[in-house]
Amino acid sequence: MEYCSNIMALFVGGSPAGASTTLRMSAMSALAAALVVTAAVCLLSRMIWMRIISPQAVRDGVSGRIAKQLPPGSMGWPYLGETFQLYSNNPSCFFEERQSKYGAIFKTRILGCPCIMVSSPEAARFVLITKAHLFKPTFPKSKERMLGPQAIFFQQGEYHAKLRRLVLRAFMPDAIRAKIPAIEEIALRHLSSWEGRFINAYLEMKTYAMNVALLSIFGKEEQSYVEELKQCYYTLEKGYNSMPFNFPGTLFHKAMKARRQLGLIVARIMSRRRERGAHHHHHHSDDNDLLASFMGEEALTDEQIADNIIGVIFAARDTTASVLTWILKYLAENPSILQAVTEEQEELIRRRGETMGALNWSDTRSMPITCRVIQETLRVASILTFTFREAVQSVEYEGFLIPKGWKVLPLFRIIHHSPENFPDPEKFDPSRFEVSPRPNTYLPFGNGTHACPGNELAKLEMLVLLHHLTTKYRWSLSGSGSGIQFRPFALPLNGLPIKIDRSQNVQQLKI
Numbered sequence: 270m271e272y273c274s275n276i277m278a279l280f281v282g283g284s285p286a287g288a289s290t291t292l293r294m295s296a297m298s299a300l301a302a303a304l305v306v307t308a309a310v311c312l313l314s315r316m317i318w319m320r321i322i323s324p325q326a327v328r329d330g331v332s333g334r335i336a337k338q339l340p341p342g343s344m345g346w347p348y349l350g351e352t353f354q355l356y357s358n359n360p361s362c363f364f365e366e367r368q369s370k371y372g373a374i375f376k377t378r379i380l381g382c383p384c385i386m387v388s389s390p391e392a393a394r395f396v397l398i399t400k401a402h403l404f405k406p407t408f409p410k411s412k413e414r415m416l417g418p419q420a421i422f423f424q425q426g427e428y429h430a431k432l433r434r435l436v437l438r439a440f441m442p443d444a445i446r447a448k449i450p451a452i453e454e455i456a457l458r459h460l461s462s463w464e465g466r467f468i469n470a471y472l473e474m475k476t477y478a479m480n481v482a483l484l485s486i487f488g489k490e491e492q493s494y495v496e497e498l499k500q501c502y503y504t505l506e507k508g509y510n511s512m513p514f515n516f517p518g519t520l521f522h523k524a525m526k527a528r529r530q531l532g533l534i535v536a537r538i539m540s541r542r543r544e545r546g547a548h549h550h551h552h553h554s555d556d557n558d559l560l561a562s563f564m565g566e567e568a569l570t571d572e573q574i575a576d577n578i579i580g581v582i583f584a585a586r587d588t589t590a591s592v593l594t595w596i597l598k599y600l601a602e603n604p605s606i607l608q609a610v611t612e613e614q615e616e617l618i619r620r621r622g623e624t625m626g627a628l629n630w631s632d633t634r635s636m637p638i639t640c641r642v643i644q645e646t647l648r649v650a651s652i653l654t655f656t657f658r659e660a661v662q663s664v665e666y667e668g669f670l671i672p673k674g675w676k677v678l679p680l681f682r683i684i685h686h687s688p689e690n691f692p693d694p695e696k697f698d699p700s701r702f703e704v705s706p707r708p709n710t711y712l713p714f715g716n717g718t719h720a721c722p723g724n725e726l727a728k729l730e731m732l733v734l735l736h737h738l739t740t741k742y743r744w745s746l747s748g749s750g751s752g753i754q755f756r757p758f759a760l761p762l763n764g765l766p767i768k769i770d771r772s773q774n775v776q777q778l779k780i
């Protein structure tokens with residue numbers, strides 16, 4: 270059910286996961302009723318449809334000619350399609366089964382959406398790069414409203430390019446290198462708060478990633494507002510995974526209220542900055558953060574800024590936290606790899622010697638073993654199982670028709686777990702990244718104009734945390750074994766409960 274509800278969230282814009290039990294029940298029955306009605310309507314229209322044209326051919330919207338064949342695969346039941354098959358198991362099994370049966374491109378239908386799923390590097394390149402303009406990002410309307418309709422994920426064309434430039438400016442190496450001391454401070458504060466305790470790795474990593482995200486957005490100045498902002502964000506988050514019923518009392522309703530509150534807080538922070546700017550003429554030295562980039566010469570409207578700030582928090586936090594959680598799990602399960610990482614990090618401390626200096630940018634660039642652990646974790650865990658696009662017009666690929674309006678899903682996880690791309694794919698083996706992967710076989714951050722612009726910051730905050738974690742602490746997994754859940758990002762079962770202690774080595778290293 271965990272799989273279902275949350276993948277379902279991607280399709281219908283809500284899932285019962287976060288709802289209270291009673292709301293969950295009523296939401297489920299409302300959904301069921303809706304499905305039955307729609308299914309009946311669909312069954313009728315499908316019968317008419319099958320009489321008029323062959324089920325394998327679709328009329329080309331523009332020229333009226335009958336275009337090429339649809340890819341192989343089953344559209345399943347009317348409306349429902351293969352929804353139950355997808356949700357009754359781990360979604361990876363669903364994808365793998367169909368991929369081995371039909372090949373690297375197949376069709377299906379999930380909750381009323383006809384879909385084409387692609388799982389070869391060439392097809393991913395086609396959708397994300399060469400014909401990117403024909404495949405637009407697509408999200409349920411309720412998600413758009415909640416995060417902010419002008420946020421970067423929902424855009425295309427010129428406005429998207431401008432936003433991307435502004436985000437990249439704040440997240441490129443030159444901008445984030447100055448943030449290392451502040452990130453280090455956050456990492457050390459979290460680590461010492463975990464010392465000697467049983468913690469839920471995922472929940473703790475979420476607060477770490479949240480604090481780094483807020484630092485990179487607002488700098489160190491606006492801390493007084495940040496607490497209030499966090500509280501609103503948590504309310505928003507609870508509603509994000511609930512059914513989109515907007516009436517008083519529902520989580521969705523509370524989330525929409527929190528969303529408006531967030532807009533007001535961001536507006537207050539901006540007006541404070543404008544005041545400060547007016548007094549000082551030039552920008553404060555700390556203002557190389559995302560907000561400064563958004564408020565710069567190419568100024569966006571206040572609403573656009575708020576939408577994108579909330580969007581960036583959303584994109585940055587749970588993803589980074591999931592990856593860090595997987596890293597802790599894989600390292601704990603592979604003691605020789607943990608040993609190699611620890612030695613690499615201790616070597617950096619030795620090199621730093623008596624000066625006791627903090628980490629600097631060039632230190633973070635000389636952690637090859639740790640970097641490969643991050644890369645391999647991104648591959649094996651593939652926390653973003655797939656991404657979504659929608660065909661803006663009918664397109665032909667390899668003799669197959671991709672009809673206008675259909676969803677197109679590049680399946681990153683399948684690409685990352687193909688033995689052709691990565692021999693012995695289930696094995697956790699960071700050394701495979703001693704050789705660069707072939708183009709478009711390794712896409713943890715996507716590729717093309719919608720690729721994740723925050724990847725450098727994400728890597729940096731992971732390296733900084735791992736440096737201090739491996740040299741000063743040790744951790745052990747407490748129970749739960751090898752389960753996996755999707756929220757919607759792939760995550761070790763129950764968020765990986767662990768026990769963290771101070772390491773014995775610390776004395777020897779004279780830290």
Ligand SMILES: *[C@@H]1O[C@H](CO)[C@@H](O)[C@H](O)[C@H]1NC(C)=O
Pocket residue numbers: 617620621626629630631632
């Ligand atoms: C970074 O720190 C290292 C010591 O860990 C030092 O050798 C190096 O010169 C420093 N680099 C810069 C650019 O400050």
Ligand SMILES: *[C@@H]1O[C@H](CO)[C@@H](O)[C@H](O)[C@H]1NC(C)=O
Pocket residue numbers: 394398707708709710711712716717
């Ligand atoms: C992204 O696509 C381009 C063009 O196909 C390719 O050269 C590049 O290697 C790809 N990036 C990744 C990470 O595979």
